[in-house]
Amino acid sequence: MQKIYVVKIGGEIVDLPDRLDEFLVKFARITEPKILVHGGGRQVSDLAKRLDIPVKISDGRRITDKETLRLVAMIYAGLINKTVVAKLQGLNCSAVGLSGADGQLIIAEKRSGSEIDYGYAGDIRSINAKFLKLLIENDQVPVLCSLTADTAGQLLNTNADTIATETAIAMKEHFKPVLHFLTDQPGFMENIEDETSVIHTIDRLTYEREKAEGSVAGGMLPKMDNAFRAVEKGVEAVYISDFSKFPDFASGTRLV
């Protein structure tokens, strides 16, 4: 089966035009089939502030009320997604920007049953791998933003790491997925103060031990949990690494 790269970038790249440009030049050069997933970063909160819309975060997760959902649609699916797609076209890489609503790509469900009401936050129910395959076979690079919809037509805010994970898992049907989470950290570090302490290969047991010892930084936790879910669902190659080293992943962490 053919390889497919699923590469996820977050705010630490997307928010900084120079970093984004530098990354996209390298991403455009990958000759294998590929999918880009991007998160949002600070831009939704910045716009909310300018519009006097209160920003509510609980446990590191955004609470998406109706007004915030509109900003999420504007920034993720509009500004960031189309900026990235147009830049890729400018690099001779024909991209198609998609939210989960487009082509019923990601069917989600409003989160319920948690103690905190996250508002219009969506958990993924299914990924339309057939539609992604159709685009890829026609030389298009899907660029996915972290906005989904439920079957009734309600837009929902969905975590970009989770979208990358579920997309890689879904693509297993047609390709051999390689999943990359790019951050501004060199990988998973034993000691977050020491950049040379990167663990280059980590399994779940070791990770759980590190977690129990409290040596995993807050932001890394959900990313690692997502990444391990991909491993456990059969995605053979899952990496967390520094975007500036892309596409050389050997310096980062491989999850096994």
Place this chain on the structure above:
Amino acid sequence: MQKIYVVKIGGEIVDLPDRLDEFLVKFARITEPKILVHGGGRQVSDLAKRLDIPVKISDGRRITDKETLRLVAMIYAGLINKTVVAKLQGLNCSAVGLSGADGQLIIAEKRSGSEIDYGYAGDIRSINAKFLKLLIENDQVPVLCSLTADTAGQLLNTNADTIATETAIAMKEHFKPVLHFLTDQPGFMENIEDETSVIHTIDRLTYEREKAEGSVAGGMLPKMDNAFRAVEKGVEAVYISDFSKFPDFASGTRLV
């Protein structure tokens, strides 16, 4: 050849959720291949006002500076496009929302040579009919917003009426296009004060005479010019009519 409907809606529908919902229910019911093109309306100007970004209009056309272009991407490609697409999914009509940048769908060029500098305004160079056909053959309904890009990756603001016209012309290669401009007016009226004065069939000569007599309302002028361009380029069925009558077009104006 099979018929394809290219339907353009503007701010008078998009800005009002009830009207939009009512229209989308009827649009979703069309069983033939179809493409929806939407404009923007007041939402960009409203957001600009809230953000203290000056709104510049010259001759009825928006002057798109860098900040305004960001709002255009947010509102057209983000908020409106994804809201429409998700609503269509909720009506069992699988839609794919696209800007001109996606799939190199519309290649545009920054307007130059006019006396007024319109900023990031794009004139259409080409439409990727093949990509639209691919989506349609795979039971997807393209939903186009009025944002394009040039080949260097610069996003550009482009008139939605023009996008609808050029899309209909481009689809002639594969389909028999039927082009509809929906407005909140009953059609082209001899006397804009009198709704019963709709001219049901009009040719270019009659239109030019009416124009010379000064009896064409301002907003209708560019729409009619666009619509006649489609007729002259061989789109056989071109209509301007009241969205509330949709899909019954007999009450409106057919351009011949």
